[in-house]
Amino acid sequence: METTPFNLIKLIGKRWRYGLLSLLVATGLVVGTPQVAQGFSFFDVLFRGVQVFQLSNMSDEQEVKLGKQINQQLIENEITLSRDGQLNAYVDRIGQRIVPHSDRRNIPYTFQVVQDDSINAFATMGGFVYINTGLMATAENESELASVIAHEIGHISGRHAVQQMKQRAIAQGLLSAAGLDESNAVQIGVELAVSRPNSREDELEADQKGLDSLTKAGYAPIGMVTFMEKLQQQGGSPPSFLSTHPATGDRITALKAQINNPTQGDGLNAQVYQRRTQALR
Structure with a gap:
């Protein structure tokens, strides 16, 4: 005889039948939705132990856990971290000085230097911030570098990556009634880190939050303005750090x-x- 969920019920004692039957009925209601068919089934969650994230109310603990997994994938497949201990310690010291003055100081932050000559910086969920060596070499002083770090902390404070993940999951048909499963969440997180599709509203909010925390941390706020002006005046196409809407002039x-x-x-x-970043020269 073929083994089906309902045949299985007959093999189980009476005291468990009604509980299991209720579970299967509830499962059928979830699995029967079109969204689940595109993502994953409730049986995956039940029998394979799949971690599911509810993006609308993801806890700080879940976000940090997911951020760690995204960070690991980035390190293994997408970026090369600088091995210069002094540069990493310097960036971390600046970042940790700013964090207590941000809107979201209750999660751990990790600041890392990426060995890359392009002028770039980005952040992923869970407190992970990445600064390219090319951007550090372009900055004229610590205030300018700190302004970029503060801006990226602003993205984390605004939970922009979480909102972007939700939008991307919906667009790709991966968001089910139960939520988004862990493997898909990590994949989308890596894609977002590489493409950095911040909206006009996200950029303006990160600027505002960054400027506020930068100033409260005791840095001269002019650094945020002069760094953007410096990049805006460079010839050719604008650095990818500024290749987003709104226009750099409007942000300045x-x-x-x-x-x-x-x-x-x-x-x-x-x-x-110059002395503290001598390794870049």
Whole structure:
């Protein structure tokens, strides 16, 4: 006789039949939805122990766990981390100085230097921030570098990667009634880290949050403006760090309107910065 879920019930004692039957009925309701058919079934969750994320109310613990997995995939397949201990320690020191002044200081943050000459920086969920050596070499002082780090912390504070993951999962038909399974979440997280599809609203919010935390951390806020101006004035196509909407000029104008004392604070000594980043020269 073919073994089916309902034949299986007959083989089980009476005391368990009604509980199992209820579970199977509930499972049928979930599996019967079109979204689940495109993603994964409830049986996967039940019998394979698949981790499922509800993106609308993902906890900090879940986000950090997912961020660690995305980070591991990035390191193994997409990026090369710098082995210079001093550069990594320097970036981490700046980042950890800013974190206590952000809107989201209750999760651990990891700051890493990527060995890449392109002018880039990005962040993934769970507190992971990446700064390219090319961007560090382009910055003139610590305030400019700190402004980029603060901006990326702003993306994490705004939970932009989580919202982007939800949008991408819906577009790819991977979001089920139960949520998004772990393997798909990691894959999408890596895709987002590589493509960095931040919207106009996300960029403006990250600028605002970044400027606020940068200033509260004691850095001169002018660094955020001068760094963007420096990149805007470079010939050829704009660096990918700024290849997003809104236009860089609009972002600079918005930042200037928010700054009261542009040179009040730390990080404007170019000579000190040159010494601390000597390995890049």
